[in-house]
Amino acid sequence: MPLITFVELPIPHVDGLQEGAEATVDLDIPNHDYLKIAFDLLRDPFRRFITVHSPDWIIHDMLNNWTAEIAQELGLPFVVFSVFSAGVLAFIGLGEPEGGPKKHWPNSPQALMSPPPWIQFPSKLALLPHEANSLYQALYLPNESGLSDIQRFGQAIRGCQAIAIRTCPEYERVYLDVLNKHPKPIIPVGLLPPEKREAAVEGEWVEIFRWLDEKAARSVVFVGFGSECKLSRNEIYEIAHGLELSNLNFIWALRKPKWASDDGSDALPPGFESRTTGRGVVNMGWAPQMEILAHHAIGGSLFHSGWGSLIETVQYGNALVVLPFINDQGFNARLAVEKGLAIEVERDEDGAFHRDAIARALKRAMVEEEGEHLRCRSREMMAIFSDQQLHHRYLSGFVDFLKTFKTK
Structure with a gap:
């Protein structure tokens, strides 16, 4: 009998929502609001399901404000689970303030460009101007669904029995201390790192790994920006030119952008692949990321600093070069820099970045003495991040909380 049973609640049709879209990865950022509207229409189907099955607990994420309301209506205990780090939650103040709506909300994007007053120790947690403008609009202003995301967070938390966070004190103790001033129990559930595995590579990756085998230890950069980041032509081209200027070996797992031709021939600058033959590999299909990161030739990673990707990458003790784009990635990047794990690519005030900045950050991490300090610190953190x-x-402590609370 499986430990987990998945139950499908089909996403309702909403005008403006792309056919077949069921997650943010399926959509460009401006269209995320339509997904929230469709998601809110699942309230009644979810309520019917919960009424029939009457679970011991409901565990939901921070955007599910109506799940909390249903749990309270039915007298069921519920926990909010955060896929964001403790640092992110500490910065935003855990949603709607206790003193009433909007009492302590920032009144402009500029307020997000420095740590809030309740973080009373030196901290790099702050947003760059372009990030602050984007996050302020996304988090604090009402969207097409009728609510702002910060209102959703506040409603999701109100009435919960605890807040569970994907983190551990060994990495974020000072930010957990800030959160522990909240009246709700704060429970770190660990970093939940994926287990390292030995898997056979197949297809074209067999040849790519032979190429890796021939490279010196820690001489190759792994480049990947995941599936949520929809990079523009200029952004991809600047990254490519930066890799070329760095003269470093690299493997780039590049999801073919929507703006590229069917064969992907224009996804990279003209002549880029021929100019980097022998020291660079670009693959536009699925990539065995764990196996790549585990290879002895990999010495650094250039990536977006998403929380899950950061957890996965630090397990291997490589130098990190971070180039955040969306959501919480800027916070994660600053925290990794604060911890001595990463170098962040420099940007202009409007958020633009350039090939020279890419090359400079890569050389600092891979060639210069600073990179060895990064790898040393990363190896220290590796012992924590990979400790299953x-x-x-x-x-287990989280499970014990659920069992103990239920028997009260």
């Missing part, structure tokens, strides 16, 4: 027993203990 440590994170299982935190997860």
Whole structure:
């Protein structure tokens, strides 16, 4: 009998929502609001399901404000689970303030460009101007669904029995201390790192790994920006030119952009692949990321600093070069820099970045003495991030909380 049973609640049709879109990865950022509208229409189907099955607990994420309302209506205990780091939650103040709506909300994007007053220790947690403008609009202003995301967060948290966070004190102790001033129990459930595995590579990756085998230890940069970041032609071209200027070996897992031709021939600058033959590989299909990161030739990673990707990457003790784009990535990047794990690519005030900045950051991480300090610090953190027993203990503590609370 499976430990987990998945139940499908089909996404309703909403005008403006792309056919077949069921997650943010399917959409450009301006269209995310339509997904929230469709998601809100699942309230009644979810309520009917919960009424029939009457679970011991409901665990939901921070955008599910109506899940909390249903749990309270039915007298069921519920926990808010955050896929964001403790640092992010500490910065935004855990949603709607206790003193009433909007009492302590920032009144402009500029307020997000420095740590809030309740973080009373030196901290790099702050947003760059372009990030602050984007996050202020996304988080604090009402969207097409009729609510702002910060209102959703506040409603999701109100009435919950605890807030569970994907983190651990060994990495974010000072930010957990800030959160522990909240009246709700704060429970770190561990970093939940994926287990390292030995998997056979197939297809074209067999040849790519032979190429990797021939490279010196820690001489190759792994480049990947995931599926949520929809990079423009100029952004991809600047990254490519930066890799070329760095003269470093690299593997780039590049999801073919929507603006590219069917064969992907224009997804990279003209002549780029021929000019980097022998020291660079670009693959536009699925990439065995864990196996790549584990290879002895990989010495650094250039990526967006998404929380899940950061957790996965630090397990391998490489130098990190971070180039954040969306959501919480800027916070994660600053925290990684604060911890001595990463170098962040420099940007202009409007958020633009250039090939020279890419090349400069890569050389600092891979060639210069600074990179060895990064790898040394990363190896220290690797012992924490890859400690499955440590994170299982935190997860077991969360389970114990659920059992103990239920028997009260």
